[in-house]
Amino acid sequence: SAVISQKPSRDICQRGTSLTIQCQVDSQVTMMFWYRQQPGQSLTLIATANQGSEATYESGFVIDKFPISRPNLTFSTLTVSNMSPEDSSIYLCSVSRDRATEAFFGQGTRLTVV
Amino acid sequence: DAKTTQPPSMDCAEGRAANLPCNHSTISGNEYVYWYRQIHSQGPQYIIHGLKNNETNEMASLIITEDRKSSTLILPHATLRDTAVYYCIVRPRRGTSNTGKLIFGQGTTLQVKP
Numbered sequence: 001s002a003v004i005s006q007k008p009s010r011d012i013c014q015r016g017t018s019l020t021i022q023c024q025v026d027s028q029v030t031m032m033f034w035y036r037q038q039p040g041q042s043l044t045l046i047a048t049a050n051q052g053s054e055a056t057y058e059s060g061f062v063i064d065k066f067p068i069s070r071p072n073l074t075f076s077t078l079t080v081s082n083m084s085p086e087d088s089s090i091y092l093c094s095v096s097r098d099r100a101t102e103a104f105f106g107q108g109t110r111l112t113v114v
Numbered sequence: 115d116a117k118t119t120q121p122p123s124m125d126c127a128e129g130r131a132a133n134l135p136c137n138h139s140t141i142s143g144n145e146y147v148y149w150y151r152q153i154h155s156q157g158p159q160y161i162i163h164g165l166k167n168n169e170t171n172e173m174a175s176l177i178i179t180e181d182r183k184s185s186t187l188i189l190p191h192a193t194l195r196d197t198a199v200y201y202c203i204v205r206p207r208r209g210t211s212n213t214g215k216l217i218f219g220q221g222t223t224l225q226v227k228p
Contacts, residue, residue: 001160031214042201043158043218092157099214100207102148105157 002027006093006106013083013113020079021109023093028073030098034066037090037108046091049076083113117141118202120222126196128228132189136202139183144206147178148216149187151198158201158218161187165207192226199223 003026013019023032032049046066048056055068070076080087090110096103119137126132138147148163162169162176164185169176175188189196201221206213 004157033215035218042199042220045215045217048213048215094158094216096214102160102163103214103216104160107157 002029002095002097002104004093004095004104004106006109008109009107010110011112013111015084015113017083018079018081019083019111020077021091021093023076023078023095023106025074025095027097029095030073031096031103032070032076033094033103034068034076034078035092035094035105037092039089043092046078049078080111083111085113087111088113117145117204117217118219120200120202120219122220123223123225125225125227126189126192128194128226129191132192132196132224132226134187134189134200134202134222134224135184136187137184138202138204141182141204142206143182145204146207147176147182147185148203148205149174149176150201150203150216150218151196152201152221153195153198161200163205192224194226194228197224197226 005024007022034046035043037043045058046061049068049070051070067079090108092108093106094103146163146165149161150158152158162174164176178185199221201218203216
């Protein structure tokens, strides 16, 4: 299994500001994903973070709102831009060695927008 | 959309076996069945996966019906720490449809009671 570190673990932010969440893995992985979990809900996939190219976003998510970087095989960031209270959620990073192996999750970043 | 159907909640007595059903009647021959769980305030944890044969590991057993349209996750001796939301997910194993993504449904909330 992979050890995944997400930072920050939680934050309280003012509306209109942006927050960048970091995901660091202890080994090289092919696949990295970002999920959102709204209060009381299941996980929703935001995007696949692609190394060296633009992320692949799911329906309903756009790059201007959730810019993602992935400079190498062990690190990715997700930015939540121009935040509103509706962005209050847990944001989770997930990784897998390749497309055929199981995915592992970080502990998440609990974001509250006030 | 999620391709699985699970009961929203189940109870189990501590020390007894917990049997969690999942219906995946539209599963294709190219898709694995994965199980994850999410303990409150933590990231999802991988449990087990299988294609068509029954699987067992240190955490659980996975029983897949012969027609592969349903499966059951078995926790042989449930403890209070097994209280969590359990997610059953189908995922392609190869080919162009294998993006490595996990699409989560609503899962089953298992409450283990003393």
